[in-house]
Amino acid sequence: MAGEEGSQQSPGALTEAQAGRMLAHMNDVIRAGEDMRKLRTEMIKLFAGLGWTQEKIAGLTGMSQPAVSKQMAKHGSDDPLPPMGLALDQHDIPWLEGRLWGLAEEISEAFYDTARCTRCVDALARGKKRFTPQNVDELRRLVEEDLRAHPDRTDAGYQAAYDEISRGLDVPAKTPPATAPASVRRTLAHQLQRDRLRGES
Numbered sequence: 514m515a516g517e518e519g520s521q522q523s524p525g526a527l528t529e530a531q532a533g534r535m536l537a538h539m540n541d542v543i544r545a546g547e548d549m550r551k552l553r554t555e556m557i558k559l560f561a562g563l564g565w566t567q568e569k570i571a572g573l574t575g576m577s578q579p580a581v582s583k584q585m586a587k588h589g590s591d592d593p594l595p596p597m598g599l600a601l602d603q604h605d606i607p608w609l610e611g612r613l614w615g616l617a618e619e620i621s622e623a624f625y626d627t628a629r630c631t632r633c634v635d636a637l638a639r640g641k642k643r644f645t646p647q648n649v650d651e652l653r654r655l656v657e658e659d660l661r662a663h664p665d666r667t668d669a670g671y672q673a674a675y676d677e678i679s680r681g682l683d684v685p686a687k688t689p690p691a692t693a694p695a696s697v698r699r700t701l702a703h704q705l706q707r708d709r710l711r712g713e714s
Contacts, residue, residue: 541639541640541641544640545639545640545641546640548640548696549640551696552696552697552700553574554584554585555693555694555696555697556574556697556700557570557574557581557584557585558585559597559693559697559701560573561585562597567581567582567585597692597693597697597698597701599701599705601702601705601706601709602677603688603702604681604685604686604688605685605686605688605691605698606682606685606695607644607691607695607696607698607699607702608698608699608701608702609678609681609682609702610644610649610682610699610702611698611699611700611701611702611703611706612674612678612702612703612705612706613649613652613653613656613675613678613682614634614637614644614652614699614702614703614706615702615703615704615705615706615707615710616656616671616674616675616678616706616710617630617633617634617652617655617656618634618638618703618707619671619706619707619710619711620656620659620660620667620671621634621635623666623667624659624662624663624666627662627663628659629655629658629659629662630652630655630656630658630659633648633651633652633655634652637652644695644699649682653679653682656675657675660672660675668710670709670710671710674706674709674710
């Protein structure tokens, strides 16, 4: 039948489904790259707000000083972000999400072969997943499962951190509007939580 012949694929032909999967992956990579560039720009503004010189920022970011200056001018970053409090005990949602992310990464690295949260952590780090309420709930569940699975092998600080983060996410505190984008606060909290668990500063 003519209709049937038209619907058949030639051997070795690329299907629409295959093309769609490839393009979806490419779009994920491109989107993650764009998000990371935006985040780096916001972090540069934060560092400038801390009073760091463009030379120091260039050294930290691996960029040239002219490139840092150009990026700040291009994105209107001449007006730096105001200094942020760096106390771990803050209660806005992006901050708590960042702490959860940092805790999950520590668990993932400690129990890489068995940690249930590893795939979710990797997807968040690569930009394949975003910090939606659904994904945060999934990460909470996986972290809780990992803590239950390794009660004798996890530092007590892991459970204490999880309990504190969970209480904050369950009953969000009324906080004043943040002075920095959610992605910046999430990234800072992520690193500070990991440093705390490692006993670093």
